[in-house]
Amino acid sequence: MGEDVWKIIEEEVERPSIFKSKESLTPEYIPDTLPHREKELKELASYFKHLVSSPGSFSQRVLLIGGVGTGKTATARVFGRDFTRYALTKGYKVKYAHVNCHSNRTLYNVVADMSRQLNAPLPSRGLSAREMFEALLTYLDETDQYAIISLDEFHYFASLAGRDAVYFIVRAYDVFETPVKRLNFIFISQDTAKLSLLDPSLESYLLRHMIKLEPYTSAQLLDILRYRASKAFYEGTYDDTVLKFIADYEGHDKGGGGNARHAIEVLMIAGVMAENEGAKRITLEHARKAIMKISRDIVNVSEAINYSSLHELLILLAAVRLLRRTGNPYVKIGDVEKEYELVCETLGQQPRRHTQVYEYVMNLKKAGVIEAKSSGKGMKGRTTLIGINYGPLDMLEQYLLDLIKRKIAIGAT
Numbered sequence: 050m051g052e053d054v055w056k057i058i059e060e061e062v063e064r065p066s067i068f069k070s071k072e073s074l075t076p077e078y079i080p081d082t083l084p085h086r087e088k089e090l091k092e093l094a095s096y097f098k099h100l101v102s103s104p105g106s107f108s109q110r111v112l113l114i115g116g117v118g119t120g121k122t123a124t125a126r127v128f129g130r131d132f133t134r135y136a137l138t139k140g141y142k143v144k145y146a147h148v149n150c151h152s153n154r155t156l157y158n159v160v161a162d163m164s165r166q167l168n169a170p171l172p173s174r175g176l177s178a179r180e181m182f183e184a185l186l187t188y189l190d191e192t193d194q195y196a197i198i199s200l201d202e203f204h205y206f207a208s209l210a211g212r213d214a215v216y217f218i219v220r221a222y223d224v225f226e227t228p229v230k231r232l233n234f235i236f237i238s239q240d241t242a243k244l245s246l247l248d249p250s251l252e253s254y255l256l257r258h259m260i261k262l263e264p265y266t267s268a269q270l271l272d273i274l275r276y277r278a279s280k281a282f283y284e285g286t287y288d289d290t291v292l293k294f295i296a297d298y299e300g301h302d303k304g305g306g307g308n309a310r311h312a313i314e315v316l317m318i319a320g321v322m323a324e325n326e327g328a329k330r331i332t333l334e335h336a337r338k339a340i341m342k343i344s345r346d347i348v349n350v351s352e353a354i355n356y357s358s359l360h361e362l363l364i365l366l367a368a369v370r371l372l373r374r375t376g377n378p379y380v381k382i383g384d385v386e387k388e389y390e391l392v393c394e395t396l397g398q399q400p401r402r403h404t405q406v407y408e409y410v411m412n413l414k415k416a417g418v419i420e421a422k423s424s425g426k427g428m429k430g431r432t433t434l435i436g437i438n439y440g441p442l443d444m445l446e447q448y449l450l451d452l453i454k455r456k457i458a459i460g461a462t
């Protein structure tokens with residue numbers, strides 16, 4: 050090996066890193082603890098405590114609801130990991146499986162994944178979902194084990210697998226009346242509206258035991274970031290100002306999405322940027338650049354948005370807020386108009402008249418900023434539906450609010 054190459058390798062290998070553990074910031078990583086989710090973990094423990102007091106007496110079903118990045122997956126996984134350990138100290142074999150319904154959208158795939166994760170022997174000959182489920186129950190009986198299964202992104206399953214499949218999973222023990230009930234479920238979804246396509250009786254059954262995760266405030270995100278940063282970076286390579294900046298940007302109370310995934314992603318990207326530059330510390334500038342980097346979707350349409358007039362932006366902001374609040378892909382123009390009036394009021398602007406609002410909506414459509422279409426003939430007649438095909442909406446909302454405030458400040462119309 051040439052001396053030059055040797056030097057390059059040596060320099061690179063010995064270059065001090067700011068990362069102690071980059072893996073600990075990846076989405077797959079399950080943290081040791083979850084600051085600000087203690088109450089929800091306690092609720093889960095309460096719902097599943099029969100597994101260590103009278104296991105098998107009944108089968109529990111809990112619905113875990115919360116917006117994007119509110120820690121649904123992490124809460125379920127951390128609970129599953131620690132509850133199974135606790136149960137073992139009490140002499141009970143409780144297993145945990147986490148099934149993602151986005152990648153397993155049929156009853157067959159869901160049951161197969163459950164069985165695989167619980168180490169149940171999968172017969173080689175083709176079984177039906179129902180037969181496989183029975184085989185799983187037999188295996189749990191024979192090995193005297195219990196299980197908690199999380200079905201993450203359950204709304205995918207609910208919308209694609211069909212009513213019978215959903216009924217089968219949710220009310221399994223009405224079908225298989227075994228004396229000892231070994232399977233328990235956590236159904237995870239973003240909001241209850243997404244489950245409204247279920248049979249009403251099934252929906253109300255699911256809603257009986259519900260835990261709702263609220264978006265994080267900036268103070269909560271700051272605690273989360275402090276904890277996650279202490280695991281990921283060496284001491285002295287970051288400071289609280291940077292963490293606070295990210296937490297304030299993302300905090301729900303400050304107009305952000307309250308999304309821990311975004312906050313952690315920004316921190317990770319800021320760290321990688323600092324490291325690539327050979328910097329010894331993560332600076333505010335790194336955090337700013339990281340935020341810009343993950344808002345690239347907004348940047349793509351930002352030109353059209355920047356050219357929009359003040360009231361077009363106010364309407365757009367109203368639409369974004371409604372879309373976020375309802376979680377629906379489209380919102381009615383009438384509702385947007387009402388929200389627009391509220392937005393105007395809070396920002397001290399005089400709302401425009403109805404016909405003018407309609408014209409602005411059409412302008413936004415022409416500019417490719419929104420999608421607007423007719424609802425078709427519904428029960429209450431035709432209306433225009435508004436949707437936005439890019440995101441993330443939380444960032445778009447923040448972006449719009451900043452832009453609007455700047456426009457107002459300089460007196461632009």
Ligand SMILES: Nc1ncnc2c1ncn2[C@@H]1O[C@H](COP(=O)(O)OP(=O)(O)OP(=O)(O)O)[C@@H](O)[C@H]1O
Binds near residue numbers: 075
């Ligand atoms: N309270 C917390 N403390 C530490 N880390 C957290 C906390 N809440 C969430 N996180 C982290 O934030 C990221 C996003 O969390 P998670 O995937 O659980 O959110 P989610 O609600 O399931 O999101 P989605 O709806 O997109 O599936 C993960 O990396 C998770 O470890």
